[in-house]
Amino acid sequence: MERVYDCIVLGAGGAGTSAAYHLARRGRRVLLLDQFAVPHDRGSSHGHSRIFRLAYDHPDYVHLAQHALDRWRELEEVSGQTLLTLTGGLDLGPGALPGLRAVEESLRGAGAQVETLDAGALMRRFPQWRVPGDWAAVYSPDAGIVNPTQTVELLAALARSEGATVLEHTPALDLDLGDPRAPVVRTPRGTFACRRLIVAAGAWLPHLVPELTPTLRVTLETTAFFRVRDLAAFLPGRFPVFIQHARVGEAEVYGFPAFGLPGVKIAEHLQGPATTAETRSFEVDGATLARLGAYLERHLPGAAGPVMQARTCLYTTTPTQDFLLDTHDAVVPGGSPSVLLASPCSGHGFKFVPALGELMADWADGVTHPLHFGRFRAGRARNTLTSAGS
Template identity: 50%
Template sequence: MKRAYDTVIIGGGMAGTAAAHELARRGQGKVLLLEQHRFGHHHGSSAGASRIFRLSQPLQHHARMAAWALRGWRTFQQEYQTQLYWPSGLLDLGTAHSPELTSIARHLTAQGEPFERLDAVALARRHPQWRPDDDWQAIFSPEAGILNPSLTLELLTAMTRALGGTLLEQTRVQRLDLSDPHAPVVETSAGRFEAGRVVIAAGGWLPNLLPDLAGRFRVTREQVVFFRPQRPEAFALGRFPMFIQWTVPEVYGFPMFHLPGVKVGLHISGPEVNPDHPDGGPQPELTATMRRFLQRHLPDAAGPEMQTQTCLYTTTRSGDFVYDQHPASPHVLLVSPCSGAGFKFMPVHGEIVADWTQQVTHPLWSDRFTLQRAAPDHGPPRDGGG
């Protein structure tokens, strides 16, 4: 096995896989992707059959990233002849005074994307599954859909191998040796690897791997629940759009996809955990909150619980992503595009990292993604995800 690589990437989840695939796709030197578990595992943040893709973003830079990412998803599908994106449309729900709806409408207009505004009466008429409050407002975006994370990672890891990248699973990183900041060394359970550049995309394990920076990241265990509808046909893909309710707690949901149930989640509501010791299981109080929402607003969806799934969220105080050099080495890039909102931007994450290895600044990178701005010492996240 080779012991020297142009780029060593730590973490085989969404961000690390995106980076390895893009580097291999460009033919950009020898690439090694390290994963402590097996590729496609369910311990982190990138597993499961469904994530939301949406152009309707309250933050302008996310709106730009979403439009760019959509082109990337379509390229993946065309080049690899594999469907990864299932159109469904999306309802952003709030009131006339919701700042998120105001920003979403402004950004969709600026991008020339079609959308519709619906008041409570129009929403219930268009989508009779809903029982909205009288003051509700909705924005319906037709360009939104479901991404399949597990299928995407399986495809891109396979293509990374086919394009010449090296992938090692069940290989735990034990130490990052930065004694020479210009020649980093990654010490692992499979030995030492020299690297021209190192990308740390360890997700929820980033604070454990870099304890000096641990206070800048918060790791929580979140959950989603699949409820079996009383009238399944009313919640089929194509009849029932995805939704995000912009209140606290922020509730989001999917039509039936993969499992014959409505998937519901609460954004950043779970307990803080250590990913190596994620004590406890699903939180019954969170499931109860989801059920109360369904009983009030989607009564036909409030059927028996089919399945509960958990995953890790890694968040910063700003709620934004991090792409920044390690304070001790210009040859080490920290990547944390999580916060519950990152998967939809996967093609962009790969491009940003690949450009960095070529000492090029990607058009969508800004200083808002630096540690100083995105991840000061941790406090409650401010921006929403979904």
């Protein structure tokens, strides 16, 4: 055995780097390991942009996002970097959709600022949009963009500065969870034991814990940047991030102002084919690009230029689209209570990264964070599907 840690964090994406940083700054002996370089582009935490928003249809997520907003600002102070660019955010779509009303109600309930716009008011305020007369929008000023590649790089650097050991290119080959007081991780660079193990392995979780295979669905999602005609009209100060809610059977579409590249980035939520982290391709789906282009022609004609860049990314989704943050023994009969299985993805986890690291660090310290909701339990993750994209 090489060394015993207070906590090993397996997986250095957004979730793992944040947990490692929070634990290291509390003075815990932490090992953070990843099979690839940190950051890399084979999981879920890479690229220029993720939507930050308070606008959720359930108060739990609004409260968690409000907490995360404070934590993003704290991280900016610590690092001297801009991490969250506020652009405002639009939830829009056919006005009769209950999801839109639920977003408005939960924002108001949490004391957040919110405005509702009918189709005419939306197009006067944001003339980039063309929408049918029966559409409506909920506008929240507390929405914007965070950068996953920058954040992962930064959190790993901060974790190192606080004394964490970060091992890149170090795959966990297997886990020995037989002794509940000392989980063990075997890697090609040695075998490591700890008091608490956090498995934040993203789309690789079902491989490490096969009992999760029925609960976690991995899909290959496509995002694309399209060249805009008038760049000024699509800059962050003029064009808010958006989520277009859809009727049952239609795709929810979300997008960003020109950020990272001089074009609009858009994508469909949870429409990609099922895959696994081990067998996935990196091929961009041409049919998806064609649908995204047609969407822009219809609703944002000023952004319907040629594709500038298209990429794939893995979603790991529970049936309820809630996160999974529960112990191994809640998933595996007779399993270890000293291991936390962390899958905060379902296509909408990045905005919460600084808050989720704190929740996981609390778990490792034997404390339950007040925002570690019952909806993150494994039992609930086996339930029915709702909507909560980006």
